[in-house]
Amino acid sequence: MPVRRSGPTAEQSSPDALLIRRTMAEIAPIADEVTSYFYALLFVRHPELREMFPAAMDVQRERLLKSLLKVAEHVDDTAVLTDYLRNLGLGHRKYGTRAEHYPALGECLLGALSAYAAAVWTPETEAAWVRAYTKISQAMIDAAAMDELRAPAWWHAEVVSHELRTSDVAVLTVRPDQPYPFLAGQYTSMETPWWPRVWRHYSFASAPRSDGLLTFHVKAVPAGWVSNALVHRARPGDVVRLGAPVGSMTIDHTTDSGLLCLGGGTGIAPIKALVEDVVEHGVRRPVEVFYGARTDHDLYAIDTLLGLRQTHPWLAVRTVTDQQTPLRFPDAVREYGPWNGYDAYLSGPPGMIRSGVGVLRDVGLPSSRIRHDSVEELLTAGS
Numbered sequence: 068m069p070v071r072r073s074g075p076t077a078e079q080s081s082p083d084a085l086l087i088r089r090t091m092a093e094i095a096p097i098a099d100e101v102t103s104y105f106y107a108l109l110f111v112r113h114p115e116l117r118e119m120f121p122a123a124m125d126v127q128r129e130r131l132l133k134s135l136l137k138v139a140e141h142v143d144d145t146a147v148l149t150d151y152l153r154n155l156g157l158g159h160r161k162y163g164t165r166a167e168h169y170p171a172l173g174e175c176l177l178g179a180l181s182a183y184a185a186a187v188w189t190p191e192t193e194a195a196w197v198r199a200y201t202k203i204s205q206a207m208i209d210a211a212a213m214d215e216l217r218a219p220a221w222w223h224a225e226v227v228s229h230e231l232r233t234s235d236v237a238v239l240t241v242r243p244d245q246p247y248p249f250l251a252g253q254y255t256s257m258e259t260p261w262w263p264r265v266w267r268h269y270s271f272a273s274a275p276r277s278d279g280l281l282t283f284h285v286k287a288v289p290a291g292w293v294s295n296a297l298v299h300r301a302r303p304g305d306v307v308r309l310g311a312p313v314g315s316m317t318i319d320h321t322t323d324s325g326l327l328c329l330g331g332g333t334g335i336a337p338i339k340a341l342v343e344d345v346v347e348h349g350v351r352r353p354v355e356v357f358y359g360a361r362t363d364h365d366l367y368a369i370d371t372l373l374g375l376r377q378t379h380p381w382l383a384v385r386t387v388t389d390q391q392t393p394l395r396f397p398d399a400v401r402e403y404g405p406w407n408g409y410d411a412y413l414s415g416p417p418g419m420i421r422s423g424v425g426v427l428r429d430v431g432l433p434s435s436r437i438r439h440d441s442v443e444e445l446l447t448a449g450s
């Protein structure tokens with residue numbers, strides 16, 4: 068996502084926004100308890116909804132809280148909120164969420180907030196939350212209804228190849244059961260047969276292919292149930308479920324400006340897809356890839372990138388490993404350039420994205436030319 072301007076200042080905030088933020092500030096120190104209480108209320112009052120959620124609720128709790136914080140932060144910023152709620156509405160289709168579930172969720176959310184923010188909870192606060200929740204849920208319901216007209220809620224996809232590239236990184240190729248339209252640079256959510264209702268995000272590692280197959284790079288991370296299953300258990304013939312494609316780290320093909328791409332670890336996956344997308348479009352534009360990894364051994368995608376470079380002279384590929392250089396990745400981009408006129412794409416660990424954005428701003432790139440996925444989403448990606 069391009070880095071956005073910040074929302075309205077406190078002085079410009081609406082009365083509802085102030086009340087909502089006051090509630091969020093009140094519950095911030097006990098946020099875990101509030102979300103646990105919310106789900107307890109929901110499952111006691113509506114036991115039929117329990118089966119829509121995974122057995123272990125830790126990531127789910129975090130996601131709900133992040134969504135609430137995001138809404139509270141941007142409650143007056145229609146542009147940010149509209150985009151965000153649209154994606155949230157689409158994203159909930161794969162869970163089986165329907166319009167009639169929203170009032171139940173809203174009633175339990177207000178129940179949890181009023182119980183834990185009792186010190187600041189007034190009739191005005193309650194009215195502000197009712198207005199906000201009505202707006203939020205309607206935006207999500209409308210987005211889901213629009214999407215229903217053109218796409219399934221999820222796709223089944225069969226693993227057709229599984230290649231272990233290092234002891235903990237696998238390249239998986241899957242065949243969706245129906246056409247799966249997406250853009251290079253986007254990501255999807257995946258559920259495996261071993262962990263039902265646990266969804267994790269993975270970026271597409273190839274541009275759309277004529278045979279319709281999709282490729283992912285997965286690293287088994289400690290305590291990452293889904294990633295470990297995908298790397299160490301998945302075999303051809305296994306069937307996963309995919310949600311809709313999301314993400315705005317895509318190429319603007321109406322210009323021919325240069326691309327500066329920073330991919331760290333398995334974050335090289337969408338960068339490879341972007342390079343293939345440039346190849347597909349046949350327009351020669353400079354593409355400079357910086358590929359960061361801990362060691363040379365971890366540069367599992369280097370042969371593919373060097374292969375592309377051999378046939379496409381506009382492509383430059385530089386590797387930066389933690390062993391090899393005194394300048395840590397992504398600082399190494401400072402040694403090259405100038406980068407004015409380039410669009411930048413970052414993909415990798417959240418810390419790398421944050422420091423990469425800092426480096427790019429330092430070398431003079433405006434925020435509007437820097438693209439990456441939401442760091443909040445990445446914190447629960449791929450585990």
Ligand SMILES: NC(=O)C1=CN([C@@H]2O[C@H](COP(=O)(O)OP(=O)(O)OC[C@H]3O[C@@H](n4cnc5c(N)ncnc54)[C@H](O)[C@@H]3O)[C@@H](O)[C@H]2O)C=CC1
Nearest residue numbers: 270331332333334359360361396414415416418419448449
């Ligand atoms: N669209 C995206 O942004 C994608 C993000 N990812 C994420 O990328 C990560 C990949 O993990 P690994 O392969 O284990 O990467 P890793 O931990 O091996 O790091 C890869 C590179 O990033 C650098 N790095 C790591 N943390 C940094 C920090 N805080 N500041 C500056 N540089 C840092 C490392 O030095 C190394 O060069 C996962 O968190 C995954 O979720 C993966 C695919 C797509």
